[in-house]
Amino acid sequence: MSRKKSVDPELSHRLSRRNMLGVTAGAGAAALLGLSAGTAGAVGSAAQGKGAGATQPVLPPNRLGIQLYSLRDKIAEIGFAAVFKELESFGYDEIEYAGYTQGIGNISVKQLARLAKSYGLNGIGSHVNYADSNPDGYSFATKLEQVLDDAEALGLEHIGTASSPARYGNTVDAYKRAAEEFNTYGEAARARGMKFYQHNHGDEFGFATDNPNVRLYDVLLEETDPKFVFLEMDIYWAYTGQFRFSVTPEGKPRPFEPIDYVVQQPHRYPLFHVKDGVHDPDSRDGYDMTDVGDGDIDYKTFIQKVNKTNKGRTYHHWQVEHDQPVDSIAFARKSADHLHALTEKKKG
Template sequence: MKRRKTVDAALAHRLSRRGMLGVTAGAGATALLGLGAGTAGAAPRAPAAGRPAPTRPVLPPGRLGIQLYSLRDKIQEIGFASVFKELSEFGYDEIEYAGYTQGIGPISVKQIARLAKSYGLGGIGSHVNYHSDDPAAYTFATSLGTVLDDAETLGLEHIGTASSPGRYGNTVDAWKRAAAEFNTYGEAARARGMKFYQHNHGDEFAFAADDPDVRLYDVLLAETDPRYVFLEMDIYWAYTAQFRFSVTPEGRPRPFEPIDYVVQQPHRYPLFHVKDGVHDPQAADGYDMVDVGDGDIDYKTFIQKVNATHKGRTTHHWQVEHDQPVDSLKFARRSADHLHALTERRRG
C-alpha cells in the first residue's frame, strides 16, 4: 500500500507560499524538488562575483508535518476541516494523528482521510496506545486489526505508539517481553504495507532496574526486529534524557548523543518529533519546552546530519509538536516559518 501523495499542482501551490524558502519560478522549483538545476554530472555553477552563494532548504521539501496532539484543543473547538485548512495555509505537507474524534460532531475515519487529502495533507503516521487494562480499549494489544484497518483507511505509511515499552516493568526481561510484542505488531503492520514505530519520551533512556549498566532504550533496539519495528525519535525528550541519564545510578559516566543513535541506524528512524526547549538545569527535565525556534536545540545541525545519511534518497519525516502550547495555531504557524527558513549555502 502506497501512502496517498499530494498532486504536483497542490505541492507547487504550497511551495509558492513559502517565500522564506527563496524559491523562484522555473529552475528554482526544480532544484527544490530535488531534480537538480543542471544536467546530470554537471559541476555546480559558481556564484557570480560579488553575490552570495545560493541557499537551499535544510528541511527536505515536502516533509514538514505536525503531530495533531499539539492542536487537540482546536480540533475539539473547530473540528478537523478548519484545522486542516489552517495547516495547509501555514505550508504543512503531512500530519500525524493522535485520535480520530472532534468536538463539533461525529466524523468517520474515512471522512477524515478525505478532508486531509482535500487540503493537500498527507497522513504520515498515528499514535495509538500500546495497551490498556480495559479489554475493549482501542489499543495495539486489544484491537490490532481495527487499528490497522483505520490506518489503512487513512492511507498511512506508519502506525505507532507513544506508550512506553515498560508495560511489564523496567527490568531487562520486562523490556524483552515488550519488544517481542512490538515485533508482532510490526510484522502485522508490514503485512499491510505499513511500518510500526515507537515514539520515545525521556524515561526510555533510563537504566534497567535490575542492571544499572544497561540502558533500556538499548534493550529495545537490540530485541526488536529491524524489519518490523522502527523508531520515531522525539528529539526534545532525547535531549532531556541526555541531561537526566548521562550518569548511571552508581555514579559512572554514561553520556550519549541522541543523533548518534540515528546516524548508526538511519533506516530505523523514519520519523522525528521536532519540539524545542530552553536548557534550564533547575528544571526537572533540564529543559523548559517552548515553541520551535525559541529554544536551544540546534535543529539546523541535527537535520543536516540526518540528511547526510540519505545517500541521495530522502527517507525521513519531521513532525513539529508542543505538548502544551499557549496558542496552538500560533505555535503551528511559527514552527513552520522557523523550519522553512533554515537554509544552508550551496558549495561553489
C-alpha cells in the same frame, strides 16, 4: 459530512497553496493567502529550483509535518477541516494523527482521509495506545486488527505508539517482553504494507532497575526486529534523557548523543518529532518546552546530519510538536516559518 461535495468548501478540491506559490512565486500570493514573509520566502525560493541562489533548504522537500496532538484543542473546538485549512496555508505537507475524533460532529476514518487529501496533507503516521486497562479499549494490545484497519483506511505508511515500553516494568526482561509484543505488532503492520514504530519520551534512556549498567533504550533496539519495528525519535525528549541519564545510578559516566542512534541505524528512524526547549539545568528534565525555534536545540545541525547520513535520500519525516502550546495555531505557524527558513550553502 452529509452535504454534497460540490457545495462543501471543506471537502472540495481547491487550488493548493503550494501550486499557487509555484505559479506566482511572489509576495502577492503570500499576502492573498495570509502567509508570513518567512514561510512564503522559503517556499518560494525552494520552488525556483537549483539555480535560485547560493543556499538550499535544510528540510527535505515535502517533509514538513505536524503531530495533531499539538492542535487537539482546536480540533475539539472547530474540527479537522478548519484546522487542516490553517495547516495548508502554513505550508505543511504531512500530518501525524493522535486520535480520529473531533468536537463538532462525527467523522469516519475514510472521510478523514479524504479531508486531509483535499487540503494537500499526507497522513504519515498515527499514535495509538500500546495497551489499555479496559479490555474493550482501543490499543494495539486490545484491538490490533481494528487499529490496522483504521490505519489502512487512512492510507498511512506508519502506525505506532507513543506509549512507554515499560508496560511490565523497567527491568531488562520487562523491556524484552515489550519488545516481543512490538515485534508481533510490527509483523502484522508489515503484512498490511505499513511500518510499526515507537515514539520515545525521556525515561526510555534510563537504566534497568535490575542492571544499572544497561540502558533500557538499548534493550529495546536490540530486542526488536529491525524488519518489523521502527523508531520515531522525539528529539526534545531524547535530549532530556541525555541530561537525566548521562551517569549510571552507580555514578559511572554514560553520556550519549541522540543523533548517534540515528547515524548508526538511519533506516530504523523514518519519523522524527521536532520539539524545542530552553535549557534549564535546574529542572528535572534539563529543558523547559517551548515553541520550535525559540529554544536551544540546534535542529539545523541535527537535520543536516540526518541528511548527510541519508546521502540525499528523503525517507525521513519531520513532525513539529508542542505538548502544551499557549496558542496552538500560532505555534503551528511559527514552527513552519522556522523550519522553512533553515538553509545551508550549496555545494559546488
